[in-house]
Structures are given as C-alpha cells and as structure tokens.
Amino acid sequence: MENKKSTEAKGDTIMNKEDFAALWKSIRLKVTDTYDVPPEILWVNGSTIGTLGNFSASTGKAKSKKTFNISAIVAAALTNDEVLHYSACLPPDKRKILYVDTEQSRYHCHKVMERILRLAGLPTDQDRDDFVFIVLREQTPDMRKRIIEYMLENMPDVGLLIIDGIRDLMYDINSPSESTDLINLLMRWSSGYNLHIHTVLHLNKGDDNTRGHIGTELNNKAETVLQITKSTQDGNISEVKAAHIRDRDFEPFAFRINDSALPEVVDGYVFQQPKQEKSFPLTELTEQQHRTALENGFGKRTVQGYSNVIQALKQGYASIGYERGRNVLVALNTFLVNKRMIVKGGKGIPLQSRFSLLKQVWFSSDIYKGNRLPVSRHSRQSSPAQYGRIYEGLNRTGTLPNYSSSTKKFAL
Numbered sequence: 001m002e003n004k005k006s007t008e009a010k011g012d013t014i015m016n017k018e019d020f021a022a023l024w025k026s027i028r029l030k031v032t033d034t035y036d037v038p039p040e041i042l043w044v045n046g047s048t049i050g051t052l053g054n055f056s057a058s059t060g061k062a063k064s065k066k067t068f069n070i071s072a073i074v075a076a077a078l079t080n081d082e083v084l085h086y087s088a089c090l091p092p093d094k095r096k097i098l099y100v101d102t103e104q105s106r107y108h109c110h111k112v113m114e115r116i117l118r119l120a121g122l123p124t125d126q127d128r129d130d131f132v133f134i135v136l137r138e139q140t141p142d143m144r145k146r147i148i149e150y151m152l153e154n155m156p157d158v159g160l161l162i163i164d165g166i167r168d169l170m171y172d173i174n175s176p177s178e179s180t181d182l183i184n185l186l187m188r189w190s191s192g193y194n195l196h197i198h199t200v201l202h203l204n205k206g207d208d209n210t211r212g213h214i215g216t217e218l219n220n221k222a223e224t225v226l227q228i229t230k231s232t233q234d235g236n237i238s239e240v241k242a243a244h245i246r247d248r249d250f251e252p253f254a255f256r257i258n259d260s261a262l263p264e265v266v267d268g269y270v271f272q273q274p275k276q277e278k279s280f281p282l283t284e285l286t287e288q289q290h291r292t293a294l295e296n297g298f299g300k301r302t303v304q305g306y307s308n309v310i311q312a313l314k315q316g317y318a319s320i321g322y323e324r325g326r327n328v329l330v331a332l333n334t335f336l337v338n339k340r341m342i343v344k345g346g347k348g349i350p351l352q353s354r355f356s357l358l359k360q361v362w363f364s365s366d367i368y369k370g371n372r373l374p375v376s377r378h379s380r381q382s383s384p385a386q387y388g389r390i391y392e393g394l395n396r397t398g399t400l401p402n403y404s405s406s407t408k409k410f411a412l
Helices: 017-027 066-079 104-118 142-154 174-193 213-222 286-300 307-319 324-337 352-365 384-397
Strands: 039-043 048-050 055-061 086-088 094-101 129-133 159-164 196-202 222-230 237-245 252-259 263-265 402-404 409-411
Touching: 017 048, 017 307, 017 384, 039 066, 039 196, 039 324, 048 104, 048 196, 048 222, 048 237, 055 066, 055 174, 055 213, 066 196, 066 222, 066 252, 066 263, 094 104, 104 129, 104 142, 129 142, 142 159, 142 174, 174 196, 174 213, 196 352, 213 352, 263 307, 307 324
Parallel strands: 055 196, 055 222, 094 129, 094 159, 159 196
Antiparallel strands: 039 048, 039 086, 222 237, 237 252, 252 263, 402 409
C-alpha cells in the first residue's frame, strides 16, 4: 500500500504518501503549539482593521471617494502616523508598500500617487524605495496575478499590498469557483509573505451589497470590510463605517475633499439614523383583519389608478393599526393580488366587492352545487383583467358566466 497514490480533490495533482506526510505537518493544529499574536498594523479610532497575515477591503458605489479613502490609509502607513483617523505602524522589516491599480490610466494613477505623498507630508519631486506603484490596466486578469506574485516573491519587505480593484483579477465576478480561487490566493499571499492586503470592490448600484460572488466571498473571509458612502445630506461628503470588523466597531467618521484636493475630516458631522421600515406581518393577519382593512380602504367605490390603490391600502390598513410607508404598501398590494384578495381589471366594480365575490366563487360550497368553479389550468393562470370580467358578470347577473368545456374558457 506504500505505493498507493491518492488524487487531490482539486485538479489532477497526484500526491504520494511522502508528500502528504509533509503536508500533514503544516496543516495539523495541536493544542500544545504556541503562536504569536498577528502584528497589528492598521487602526481606525483605536479599532484594529488590519494585521499581518490577513486581508481587508474597502467597498462603495461609484464616485463615493473610495480611492481618496485608500490614499489616507497608505499615507498613514508610509509615515507610521495618523491620517484621516487612520493610524499605522509597520514593522521595520515590513515598511514597503506595493500599490496595484487595475482600473485607471497612468495619468490618474500619477495623481493618486502624488495625493498620497502630499497627505503624508512627503516630497513629490523624488521617488521613494518604500512606495512602489504599478499600473496594470492594460493587462489580462491572469497576467495581473502573475505580476503581483512575481513582485511579492522579489520584495520580501512589503508589509502592505493595495489592490484597487480586485474584480479585475478575475474574468467573471459571479463565478463561484473563480471567486473562491481568488480569495484563496489573497489568503495565501497574505500568510505566505506575511503582509496585509487591502482591496477595493464596488457595491451594487441598486443596494448596499458587494458585487457578485466575489463580494460574498470577500465578506466571509476578510478581516475588515469598510463601507464608504456618499452622504445623503451633502453630496460633497463621504461617510466611512465598518460593514464588517473582527475587532470592536469604531465610531464612523466623514470626510470631504478640501481646496487642495485632499480628503479632510468633517468635524461635528451628525450621521442620520437609517429609517427602519416596520415589518408587516402579511401572513400573520387574519382573514377578517384583511377584510376589515379592505372594506375601510375601498368601501363601495371603484378605485382606478395605481397611486389611488396604494392610498386606499394605506387608509384601510391604518384603520386597523398597521400604518406603513409606501414600500411596504407596494409589497402589500402585490401580496393581496397574488392571494386574489384584490383583483385587477373590470369596470365599475369596487375592489372590495370583487374581494367578497372572489371568496364566494373559490371557497363557498353553496355555489355550483357544492363543486368548485370548473376552471381549467389555463384559465386559472388567466390575467387579472379576465378575472375582473368574470366578476363583472357576477355583479350584473348574480349568476356565474356560462362555461364551455370545449373551449375551456368562460363565455362572457
């Protein structure tokens, strides 16, 4: 059995017994082992956001000033000082910073580099050995990763690696396998080269979630995730808070861009508390509660126009103690329509009346001699307008429309 080989789960790599024995020593954790606390190198208002051997991220929507925020982090690391509430202390043998930009042109990258040096109070007319800035905009994702790997292998004194932005190290941000591979690569770089990696990733336009599957993996594995948001009170101000942090949370702060094109703290800035919409127990309300709310909201009148329907729902449900905002009312309307508790379509019929008739048609055993209304699968999926016409016929005559089994439709 000594010659027996096992195939590693990933790929086609063949591992013999000797290879696995060596691997076993590196992956096994013993309670008798001792480990040094990972050196802390980055803080915000006293809370640790970065340690050697880990990675973190800044997230935000387009034009939220993410790169300005990164500039402050790098400036603090260059001087082992405090800039814009960020403070840093890199070990003597890890003082070099490698900044990788994958998005901007050389001109704009040069402006970022100058900004960092000015924030740090360092001269902009001479190059520095401890600050290396590379532009990889024109390279492919695979080539970008190879270049970074090569530089890390040949620059052992790098303590901070900035990657702006990480999505350009992959082809498909929604690929689970590619996302997992990239996050594993970041973890391997950070621990293997004993450095801290800070990456940048955009948020979705429609919400505050990080983009793609890579965003999910980033949130799960990152030591800290900072979120930079444009202020709703003043478009010239950006807010910084911790979306995720392993250390204690820090007090959020805000910054603006001053006349020198540098970020500066906005003292005395008051953060707006997010409005939390009360949850609406759609499925917890009883049938009678819904009926009462609909009767109070719609009454016997005909309601036309979507905004008027929402207003009627607002009035009706407020009358039973459930006053909610527009977003919840829109969801409520969808819920009621899907449940056929209100029905679109038809002319001259109050929605409340249709609600009552609907209950009779589908659930009353007195109609149609104890049988359910003989509606085919096709007509069950009919449009709301067709349901409206059915109830219009009921309202006019008090009887059900003629049903043709041959056509599988109602003859209205």
